[in-house]
Amino acid sequence: MKLLPKDQLRQFIKDNNLKTVEDVQKTLKELFAETLQEMLEAELETELGYAKHDIKNKETRNSRNGHSKKTVTSEYGEVEIEVPRDRLGEFEPMVVKKHQTQVTGIEDQIISMYSKGMSTRDIQDHLNQLYGIDVSPTLISNVTAKIMPLIKEWQNRPLQNVYSVVFMDAIHFKVKQDGQIINKAAYMVVGIDLEGYKDVLGIWIGENESAKFWLSVLTDLRNRGVQDILIICVDNLKGFSDAIAACYPQTEIQKCIIHQIRNSIKYVSYKDLKKVTAALRPIYTAPTEEAALQELEQFEAVWGKQYPLIIRSWRNNWDELATFFKYSPELRKLIYTTNMIESYHRQLRKVTKGKSIFPNDESLLKMLYLATMDVLRKWTGRVQNWGQILLQLTVHFPDRVHVR
Structure with a gap:
C-alpha cells in the first residue's frame, strides 16, 4: 500500500x-x-x-x-x-x-553485518554512509557481545539420544593470544538424527587439532545427552579412533577416503600424480570390499616398489577405510567422505575470509556462531534418500535403531 x-x-x-x-x-x-x-x-x-x-x-x-x-x-x-x-x-x-x-533495530543490523563477515570498520562506514549514523568500535563490540549468552545456551543445549551419522572435523584460524598470533582450531561436529535432519551439535575453540581435545568434545556430547552414535566420519588424525572408542565403543568409524587420497599423493612426484590418482580410484569405487582388496593388490603390484608408504598407509587404515563397503550405495555416498562437514566449512570460510587475524577466541566464536545460524536456516529438509538409508540402518543396527 x-x-x-x-x-x-x-x-x-x-x-x-x-x-x-x-x-x-x-x-x-x-x-x-x-x-x-x-x-x-x-x-x-x-x-x-x-x-x-x-x-x-x-x-x-x-x-x-x-x-x-x-x-x-x-x-x-x-x-x-x-x-x-x-x-x-x-x-x-x-x-x-x-x-x-x-x-x-540498529543492533540487529550490526549483528547481521557482523555475521556476514564485515569488519568493525566496514560496519562503521556502512551505517554512516547509508543512515548518517556514527557508531564507535566499542559500541559494535558491546552489541556483538550480547550474543555470548545465546552462544553459551546453544552450546550447552541438550541433544538427542541417538545420532545415525556424525561428522567431525576442525577448521583453522589465526588468533591473537598474549601478544602473539597463534593457530587455533575450531572443532566442529555435524550430526544427522534418526529423522534424517542435519544439525551442528557444537563449536569448540582449542589450540591445534589433537585427539586429546577431540576426546573432550566427545565427552561433552555424551554429557549433553548423546548416548549412541551409529557411524562417525573423520579424517586420519592420529589417535582419533582411540578417542572415539573411549566414549562410544560401539560406534563404527569411517575414515574419509578423500583425506586418505590426499595423504597418499603427498609421497608422489608430480610426473606420476595423475597416474597414481587414477590407479587409486578403482579401490574405493569397487562394488565390494573383496573387490577393493584385489584392486589394492593390483595397485601394489604396479606402484608398491616406488611408493611403499602409500601401500602401508592404506593397509594400516583399511579396517576404518572400508567400513562403507557393507552399506547400500545411498549410505555409502553419505559416509565415505567428510564432504558434508567440509561443505559447512566452505560456508564459514566465505564469512571469515575477510578476517586474517581474530583479536581473541571470543571474536572468532561469535563470528562462527552467527555464520552457523545462517547455515542452519537453510538446512530445512531431510538428507536425500533418507528412507532407504534408514531402512539400511535398521537392518545393520536392529537393537540400536527404533523407528516410531
Missing part, C-alpha cells in the same frame, strides 16, 4: 527540490524528527492535557521552563526531540519510552 498518492509524492519531491539520494536521506531525516516530535506532543496532549501551543515556541523549549531535550537514533541518523519534564513521570510514553535512545 502506498503512503502517498503519486501526485502528492511528486509534489513532495518538487517542494523539497529532491534531486539526489543525499537530498532524499536528508529530507527523510528531518521528516522523521518532525513526525516523531508531533507524535510525542499528541501523546502528551492526550495523556497529560498539554496543548501544542504550550510547546510550539522552539526558542522557549529548554530546561528553564520545564522541557528537556532527548536524542534518539533513527534510521536517518540522530534526531533531537523536546520532552516536558514536570509531569513526565505520570505516564509511560509509548512513542519513545523512558531511557530509550534507539528507535530502530
Whole structure:
C-alpha cells in the first residue's frame, strides 16, 4: 500500500527540490524528527492535557521552563526531540519510552553485518554512509557481545539420544593470544538424527587439532545427552579412533577416503600424480570390499616398489577405510567422505575470509556462531534418500535403531 498518492509524492519531491539520494536521506531525516516530535506532543496532549501551543515556541523549549531535550537514533541518523519534564513521570510514553535512545533495530543490523563477515570498520562506514549514523568500535563490540549468552545456551543445549551419522572435523584460524598470533582450531561436529535432519551439535575453540581435545568434545556430547552414535566420519588424525572408542565403543568409524587420497599423493612426484590418482580410484569405487582388496593388490603390484608408504598407509587404515563397503550405495555416498562437514566449512570460510587475524577466541566464536545460524536456516529438509538409508540402518543396527 502506498503512503502517498503519486501526485502528492511528486509534489513532495518538487517542494523539497529532491534531486539526489543525499537530498532524499536528508529530507527523510528531518521528516522523521518532525513526525516523531508531533507524535510525542499528541501523546502528551492526550495523556497529560498539554496543548501544542504550550510547546510550539522552539526558542522557549529548554530546561528553564520545564522541557528537556532527548536524542534518539533513527534510521536517518540522530534526531533531537523536546520532552516536558514536570509531569513526565505520570505516564509511560509509548512513542519513545523512558531511557530509550534507539528507535530502530540498529543492533540487529550490526549483528547481521557482523555475521556476514564485515569488519568493525566496514560496519562503521556502512551505517554512516547509508543512515548518517556514527557508531564507535566499542559500541559494535558491546552489541556483538550480547550474543555470548545465546552462544553459551546453544552450546550447552541438550541433544538427542541417538545420532545415525556424525561428522567431525576442525577448521583453522589465526588468533591473537598474549601478544602473539597463534593457530587455533575450531572443532566442529555435524550430526544427522534418526529423522534424517542435519544439525551442528557444537563449536569448540582449542589450540591445534589433537585427539586429546577431540576426546573432550566427545565427552561433552555424551554429557549433553548423546548416548549412541551409529557411524562417525573423520579424517586420519592420529589417535582419533582411540578417542572415539573411549566414549562410544560401539560406534563404527569411517575414515574419509578423500583425506586418505590426499595423504597418499603427498609421497608422489608430480610426473606420476595423475597416474597414481587414477590407479587409486578403482579401490574405493569397487562394488565390494573383496573387490577393493584385489584392486589394492593390483595397485601394489604396479606402484608398491616406488611408493611403499602409500601401500602401508592404506593397509594400516583399511579396517576404518572400508567400513562403507557393507552399506547400500545411498549410505555409502553419505559416509565415505567428510564432504558434508567440509561443505559447512566452505560456508564459514566465505564469512571469515575477510578476517586474517581474530583479536581473541571470543571474536572468532561469535563470528562462527552467527555464520552457523545462517547455515542452519537453510538446512530445512531431510538428507536425500533418507528412507532407504534408514531402512539400511535398521537392518545393520536392529537393537540400536527404533523407528516410531
